Amino acid sequence: MAVDPLIELRGVNKYYGKLHVLQDIDLTVGRGEVVVVIGPSGSGKSTLCRTMNRLETIESGSIAIDGRPLPEEGKGLAQLRAEVGMVFQSFNLFAHKSVLANVSLAQTKVRGRKKEEADKRSHELLDRVGLASQAEKLPAQLSGGQQQRVAIARALAMDPKVMLFDEPTSALDPEMINEVLEVMQQLARDGMTMVVVTHEMGFARSAANRVVFMADGRIIEDRTPDDFFTNPRSDRAKDFLSKILKH
Numbered sequence: 001m002a003v004d005p006l007i008e009l010r011g012v013n014k015y016y017g018k019l020h021v022l023q024d025i026d027l028t029v030g031r032g033e034v035v036v037v038i039g040p041s042g043s044g045k046s047t048l049c050r051t052m053n054r055l056e057t058i059e060s061g062s063i064a065i066d067g068r069p070l071p072e073e074g075k076g077l078a079q080l081r082a083e084v085g086m087v088f089q090s091f092n093l094f095a096h097k098s099v100l101a102n103v104s105l106a107q108t109k110v111r112g113r114k115k116e117e118a119d120k121r122s123h124e125l126l127d128r129v130g131l132a133s134q135a136e137k138l139p140a141q142l143s144g145g146q147q148q149r150v151a152i153a154r155a156l157a158m159d160p161k162v163m164l165f166d167e168p169t170s171a172l173d174p175e176m177i178n179e180v181l182e183v184m185q186q187l188a189r190d191g192m193t194m195v196v197v198t199h200e201m202g203f204a205r206s207a208a209n210r211v212v213f214m215a216d217g218r219i220i221e222d223r224t225p226d227d228f229f230t231n232p233r234s235d236r237a238k239d240f241l242s243k244i245l246k247h
Contacts, residue, residue, distance in 0.1 A: 004031040005067075006162055006193050007052060012061035014047055021047050023217040025061070029162070035195045036204040036225075039214035040240055044199040048214065049166045052195065053084040066161055082110050084154030085163040089171045090162040093139040093154075099126065103154045111158060119159075129183050139211040144178025149183055157228040162193040169200060201244060205229060213237050 007029040014022035021044045024126040026144055029035050037045045046110040050056040051063060054070050054077060063070045065084060071077045071181050093102050100122050129149040131142075139147050148168060155163060165184065169177040181203050188194060188207040198204065204211050214241035215236045221228060230247075232238045 005029070006031045006033075006065065006196070008062075008064045009048075009051070010062045012051065012063060013059045014044075014051065014201065015059055019222055021217050022051070023059070025219060027212065027219060027222070029195055031161075031193055032191045033209045034128065034188045034192075034196065034207050035210045035212055036208035037162060037195065037197045037214060038199070038201070038204060038240075039220075043210060043214040044217040045214050046166050049164050049195060049197045050174075051132060052162075052164055053081050053086055055086070064212050078110065082106070083161045085158060085160035087148070087151050087155055087165045087168045089167045091139070091144075091151045093147055094138055098136050099131065099137060099150050100144070102150060103217045106154065107157050121157055122153070125156050126150070128156075128186075129153045129181070137223065144172045145179045148176075148180045152180070152183055152187075156187075162195065163187065165194065165196040165198065167197050167199070169198065197198045199244075213240070215240070 002018060005028045009027040011026050012022055012025040013020070025048060037048060039045050047056055051058055055158065065080060071080055092244050097105070102120060103122035103125060104115065104118040107113045107121060108115055123132065123135060126135055129152055131149055132148060133145060134142060139150065141177070142150065172180065176198065184196070184203065185207050196203070208225050210217055210222060211225050213228065220234045220236050221232065228237070232241055
């Protein structure tokens with residue numbers, strides 16, 4: 001088990017109507033760990049990711065971040081979301097604001113930084129994701145891969161304790177996927193705690209400390225990438241890998 005747990009889910013259940021999308025989920029993510037969640041469509045991966053900052057509520061069980069239960073709503077929840085960065089499939093950038101303003105906005109609103117301080121931090125982060133020269137452009141002037149890197153910089157600007165990625169490359173053209181994965185690889189090397197829902201098996205193999213394989217709302221396997229990819233234990237995982245690794 002994780003030595004220094006940052007995220008702990010215990011007995012988590014989630015329903016959409018009668019559909020039981022998360023079934024008795026137990027998962028611990030240690031500080032500095034990269035956990036990649038994979039599995040067939042409809043297995044509950046994105047829902048799992050979204051429960052960790054309460055974008056999805058749960059019916060039963062408990063979720064704690066850094067030893068504290070997830071707040072129900074209000075100020076506590078806003079503070080939590082500042083500490084749990086989230087990057088989605090769609091970039092959710094403000095179309096009418098510059099790249100720089102997109103990265104600075106929440107710093108001033110939520111973290112209470114002065115504009116100069118926020119802009120300085122934004123410039124540093126845009127440099128970190130390889131977009132230093134794009135600060136004054138509008139999102140529409142950037143490629144999808146660049147917009148997703150802006151979204152990563154925006155999440156990092158809050159100095160989160162953990163970053164959640166919900167299929168961050170699935171909306172991108174193939175030639176843009178690597179530029180986003182490279183930024184994520186670097187975050188992993190820098191020691192950022194990350195939970196990544198993805199179809200990118202190369203990333204899972206190279207960057208993950210653990211691979212969590214889900215099917216039908218359950219965690220079927222939770223193992224090191226080497227173990228999982230070379231010797232999957234469950235029939236579900238074997239079937240999944242045989243379909244995706246042929247291509």
